[in-house]
Amino acid sequence: MELNRPRLIITAGIVLLVSGILAWKFFDAYETDDHRVANQTDGFLSARLMANKFPEMNSVSTSDPREEKTGVVGVVRFEGPRPKRAPLRLREKGGKVSACQALHKTPLLDEKMMVSETGEVANVFIYVKKGLEKKEYPLPEKPAVINQDKCMFRPRVQGVRIGQKFLMRNSDPVLHNVRSFSFKNRAFNIAQPADTEDREKVFRYREKAVMVQCDIHPWMNAYYFVMDHPFFAVSNSKGQFKIEGLPPGEYTLSAWHEEFGEQETTITVGATGSTDVDFSFKQKTQ
Amino acid sequence: MRTFAIPLLVIASLLLAASIGMHLSPPSQEGAPPASSPPAASAPYQPALEKDPPVPAPPQSATDDFTTFLARLKVAPENSSSSLVLTRADREQAEKVFRSSTGVPEDIRIEMHSPFFEVDPEGIFALYVDLPALERGLALFQQNCAHCHGPFGRGNGSSTAQWYSGNFPRNFNYAKFKSRSTPYGAVPTDSDLFRTLTRGLYGSSMPSFRHLAPQDRWALVMFIKSLGNFYDDFDEVVINRFDPEFGGRDSQPPAMGTEPEVTLESVTRGRILFIEQACVTCHQGKKSRPVGLARWEGTFDNWRDEMKRPIRNSRNLTNRVFRSGAAPSDLFRIISDGPSIGPMPSYRNLPEEDRWALVHYVTSVFKPDYPQAPPSADQQAKPPKALGKEPAEP
Numbered sequence: 001m002e003l004n005r006p007r008l009i010i011t012a013g014i015v016l017l018v019s020g021i022l023a024w025k026f027f028d029a030y031e032t033d034d035h036r037v038a039n040q041t042d043g044f045l046s047a048r049l050m051a052n053k054f055p056e057m058n059s060v061s062t063s064d065p066r067e068e069k070t071g072v073v074g075v076v077r078f079e080g081p082r083p084k085r086a087p088l089r090l091r092e093k094g095g096k097v098s099a100c101q102a103l104h105k106t107p108l109l110d111e112k113m114m115v116s117e118t119g120e121v122a123n124v125f126i127y128v129k130k131g132l133e134k135k136e137y138p139l140p141e142k143p144a145v146i147n148q149d150k151c152m153f154r155p156r157v158q159g160v161r162i163g164q165k166f167l168m169r170n171s172d173p174v175l176h177n178v179r180s181f182s183f184k185n186r187a188f189n190i191a192q193p194a195d196t197e198d199r200e201k202v203f204r205y206r207e208k209a210v211m212v213q214c215d216i217h218p219w220m221n222a223y224y225f226v227m228d229h230p231f232f233a234v235s236n237s238k239g240q241f242k243i244e245g246l247p248p249g250e251y252t253l254s255a256w257h258e259e260f261g262e263q264e265t266t267i268t269v270g271a272t273g274s275t276d277v278d279f280s281f282k283q284k285t286q
Numbered sequence: 287m288r289t290f291a292i293p294l295l296v297i298a299s300l301l302l303a304a305s306i307g308m309h310l311s312p313p314s315q316e317g318a319p320p321a322s323s324p325p326a327a328s329a330p331y332q333p334a335l336e337k338d339p340p341v342p343a344p345p346q347s348a349t350d351d352f353t354t355f356l357a358r359l360k361v362a363p364e365n366s367s368s369s370l371v372l373t374r375a376d377r378e379q380a381e382k383v384f385r386s387s388t389g390v391p392e393d394i395r396i397e398m399h400s401p402f403f404e405v406d407p408e409g410i411f412a413l414y415v416d417l418p419a420l421e422r423g424l425a426l427f428q429q430n431c432a433h434c435h436g437p438f439g440r441g442n443g444s445s446t447a448q449w450y451s452g453n454f455p456r457n458f459n460y461a462k463f464k465s466r467s468t469p470y471g472a473v474p475t476d477s478d479l480f481r482t483l484t485r486g487l488y489g490s491s492m493p494s495f496r497h498l499a500p501q502d503r504w505a506l507v508m509f510i511k512s513l514g515n516f517y518d519d520f521d522e523v524v525i526n527r528f529d530p531e532f533g534g535r536d537s538q539p540p541a542m543g544t545e546p547e548v549t550l551e552s553v554t555r556g557r558i559l560f561i562e563q564a565c566v567t568c569h570q571g572k573k574s575r576p577v578g579l580a581r582w583e584g585t586f587d588n589w590r591d592e593m594k595r596p597i598r599n600s601r602n603l604t605n606r607v608f609r610s611g612a613a614p615s616d617l618f619r620i621i622s623d624g625p626s627i628g629p630m631p632s633y634r635n636l637p638e639e640d641r642w643a644l645v646h647y648v649t650s651v652f653k654p655d656y657p658q659a660p661p662s663a664d665q666q667a668k669p670p671k672a673l674g675k676e677p678a679e680p
Contacts, residue, residue, distance in 0.1 A: 004289060011293035018297060022304050092586065129520075175564045177631050183401055183516050183527070187462070187471030189624055191631040193564050195669055199635070208519045215629030216567060218588030 071244030072267065074277040076121045076235045076255060083283065085109040088219045090151070099174050100151035100217060108219075111156055113259050120239025121281055123157045124257045125209075125225055127232035128243070129264065131251035137229050143167045143200075146212065146222060148176040148192065153212060153222035157258075159232040160203060160224050168192060168199045175216060182210040185226060209256060223258060255279040341477040341484075344504045349476075351419040352508045356529050358413045359515070370409040370524045371517050377403045384593075388442035389449065394594045401516030402459030402593075405524055407438035410515060423509025426502055434491065439513040441593055453490045453609075456627075460592045461514030461527040464625035465610040467539035470632035473514070473528050475539065479507045489607035540622070543638055545614050548646050550657040556647025557659035559640055561667035568600045568629065589629055597628050606652040617645045 087107040090098040114122040143165035147154045151172060160166050168178045170192040179189040184205040192199060207226045214220035225232065233241040246269050256262045260281035267277050362370055372380065380403050381396055390396065396403075414420040427439070434443040439458035446454060456463065465482050466474030483503050486494035495503060514527040525532055546552065560566060568586075589597040601608065610616050610625075621641050624632035633641065650656035 007289060007293065011296065014293070014297055015300065018300050018304070175567055177629070179629065179631070182471075184518065184525075184532075186469070187626065189470060189626075189629070189631040190635075191564060191633070193562070193669060206520050215586060215589060218586065 071242045072246060072253070072269065072275055072277060073240070073242045074126075074279065076124045076126075076239040076241070076257075076279045076281065078115045078119045078121050078260075079280055079282045082115050082117065082119065083113040085111070085113065090217075090219070092216065092218075098151070098217060100172075103150045103172070108152070110219075111152075114237070116237060116239065118238075120235075120237075121257060121260070122235055122237045122239065124235040124239070124241070124255050124279070124281075125157050125159065125223070125232065126235065126241050126243065126253060126255045126279075127159065127225065127227065128229065128246070129252045129254040131249055132229055132231065137161075139164050140230070144224075145169055145198075146178065146224070148172055148178070148214070148220070151176075151217050151220060153214070153220055155222070155234070157223050157234050158225075159227050159234070161230065162203055162206060162226060162228050164202070166201045166203065166224075168201070170194060170196060176214050176220070177216060179213050179215060180210055181213070182207055182226075185210070209258070225256075253277060255281075257281060341480050342500055344476055344480075344507070345419075345501055348419040348501070348504045348508050351417040352511060352528075354417060355413055355420060355512055356526055359410075359524060359526055359529075362409075362413065362524065370406050370515075371404060372406045376406070384440060384442050387436070387444055388446045388454070388593070388595065390594050391596070394590070396594055402440055402457055404517040405459070405515045407459075407513070410512065414512075419505045419508050420512055422502070423505035423507075423512075426498070426506050427509055430495065430498075431506070439510070449491070454591060454593070454595050455492070457593055458510050458513040459515065461516075462592060462626045464627055466623075466626075467619055468623070469540060469634065470624045471626055476504075476507055476511075479510060480504065483507065485611075487609040488611075489609050540634070542615060542618060542622075545618075545645070546639065546642050548649075548656060550659070552643045552646045553650045553657050554647075554659040554663045555640075556643035556645070556650075557663050558667045559636075559644050560647055561664060562669065563633065563636070563644075565644075569603055586629070591627055600630070603648050603651050612649075612652070614642075614645050614649060617648055618642065621645065621648075 086109070088110055090101045090104070090108065092098040111123070116122070139161055144158060144160040145167045146158070147169045149171045151174070168190060170176050173194045175191065175193050177189060177191040178199075180187050182203075184207045185203045188201060190199050203226045205226065206228045209223050209225060212222045212224065231243050231246055233243045235241045248269050248271050250266060250268050252264055253267050254262055254264045260283070263279055263281070265277060265279070267275055269275050359370075384390075384396070384403075385392075411424060414424060427435075428437065431439075432443055433445050434441075434455045435458065436442040436455075441455045441457035443455065461473055462471070463474045463478070463482075465487060466472075466478040468474055468478070480503055482492075483495045483498075483506060486492050495506075498506075511528040512526065515524050516527065517524050560569075591597055606612050608616065608620075610620055618641060620630075621644055622632065622634045624630050633644075636644075646656070647659060650658055
């Protein structure tokens with residue numbers, strides 16, 4: 001039979017329509033939002049506007065611990081140009097904008113290197129490494145708390161005592177999990193849906209710099225040290241720290257920062273029980 | 287009408303193929319009745335996997351050799367000729383070799399104080415002198431295992447350079463294992479390691495080593511245990527994570543009760559819990575289809591294993607590929623204690639009947655002859671208020 005053009009066109013049209021419907025039903029690739037990462041520029045623009053301001057750091061205290069002149073006090077400084085803090089991209093699975101974005105009006109900045117305008121380093125963990133006699137120090141009554149607040153772990157760096165309760169709290173309306181990467185103490189991974197009660201852990205062995213991470217929100221992490229004595233401190237936003245109650249003697253003091261590494265120094269605490277010590281960090285050459 | 291016969295035939299066959307295709311995909315749960323009646327109440331489902339032969343006891347010589355190795359490890363720091371801790375330069379060299387032989391992205395930093403770069407493996411091997419089980423284990427490892435697990439058990443064997451799948455071989459220096467019967471973060475028992483060697487890990491690249499004699503498999507188990515060392519900064523000693531003094535409390539499997547019977551109520555309760563406990567966050571993919579929850583795999587960009595290699599996606603619960611086994615007891619263990627590697631948490635705080643309900647729901651997803659939970663049950667999912675407490679560590 002001869003070619004009937006209109007019939008052919010109608011047939012081709014119907015076949016294309018049917019295959020289009022089938023493709024829409026079966027091929028998911030057309031509907032994912034992997035490649036559509038929304039709002040790529042909003043974070044950067046407001047970050048430039050905010051670059052001159054020092055953002056609120058509710059993980060670090062701003063009070064000056066050097067008001068009373070007892071104990072080992074000091075400042076942690078930074079040599080070199082102030083490291084820039086990149087704005088955090090609050091993205092989750094497959095590049096989707098996280099629900100955490102709604103909790104932040106101003107962009108969140110990266111907390112790995114918090115150096116103030118005058119060159120002081122926050123979130124440095126200072127502790128007595130050697131020189132203490134082995135004895136049982138009384139435990140604090142209050143538990144150590146790690147709070148998942150506005151999609152950040154607060155505080156970022158803290159010390160926990162052996163036998164002290166370590167509470168994990170979720171103050172957010174989203175699911176978080178607390179995963180610890182410890183080796184001496186038993187590691188744990190606890191999922192905490194929103195509005196659930198605090199979860200508790202107790203540690204047995206002293207351990208250095210255990211990282212804690214949330215697997216749902218890639219930017220969330222924190223560190224804790226498990227200590228067998230109370231002589232440690234975390235530097236505040238002005239780099240200041242104080243360790244009090246050290247009996248007179250010679251000690252090795254160590255300062256740890258997650259990016260800049262660790263430094264040690266020996267100090268001598270006199271009869272008054274106080275001394276002054278400063279640390280200075282540089283950018284790691286890597 | 288006859289002029290349209292052939293085009294109509296084409297369209298009809300296309301539509302027929304489409305309708306057959308739609309019915310071949312996993313069954314829609316919207317109002318579909320179960321294919322057959324649920325299993326009888328008195329006989330819970332027992333898959334053939336449960337009938338694995340019991341693990342034989344390890345030969346006494348092998349356990350004695352491992353104990354001697356631990357004793358030598360303790361006194362090693364005093365022996366200055368065998369330094370077990372690598373210098374920083376050696377660690378950087380080890381990291382270079384490691385990166386060039388396995389798939390860690392260049393911009394990901396592997397911590398220099400990671401336990402698997404701090405202890406000198408050749409110093410550890412030097413402690414095996416006159417310990418036949420460990421020496422045999424070392425020889426067998428280099429023959430059978432090193433092409434995937436690397437010459438020092440770091441998981442960077444030469445084969446892994448081309449793997450992309452996201453299931454990389456374990457790093458034994460880390461001493462964390464997924465397929466075990468002990469709590470989260472704890473080391474496995476000896477029989478767990480023996481069972482993994484015997485069974486292999488279904489769905490991964492780890493084969494079965496049933497062809498090796500049992501004493502050879504035990505030698506490998508002892509060798510693998512001897513690789514799990516890390517350097518303690520505070521006390522400045524090298525500790526083996528299988529040391530009973532240190533991790534002895536960990537090697538006790540928690541008690542597992544008997545499985546309750548499988549009913550529509552338990553499967554439905556499992557489905558509700560699956561939403562309440564937020565399992566859907568990771569075990570549901572980008573598209574939520576009416577086929578049901580737990581069908582697709584999900585992935586987060588930051589998921590990495592202990593060596594910072596990407597984990598591509600969470601387990602697909604619909605195709606019955608579970609590395610530690612698909613039996614109800616295996617699923618119960620994984621839900622209770624988690625895999626210890628990767629993002630999956632442990633849910634030991636949930637009451638036992640809740641965990642069995644989750645096991646029943648997950649099994650119903652890949653076993654169509656289980657009762658199927660109706661999707662209308664999703665409305666009953668409430669936010670979990672009282673979660674229960676984990677048992678205290680012994």
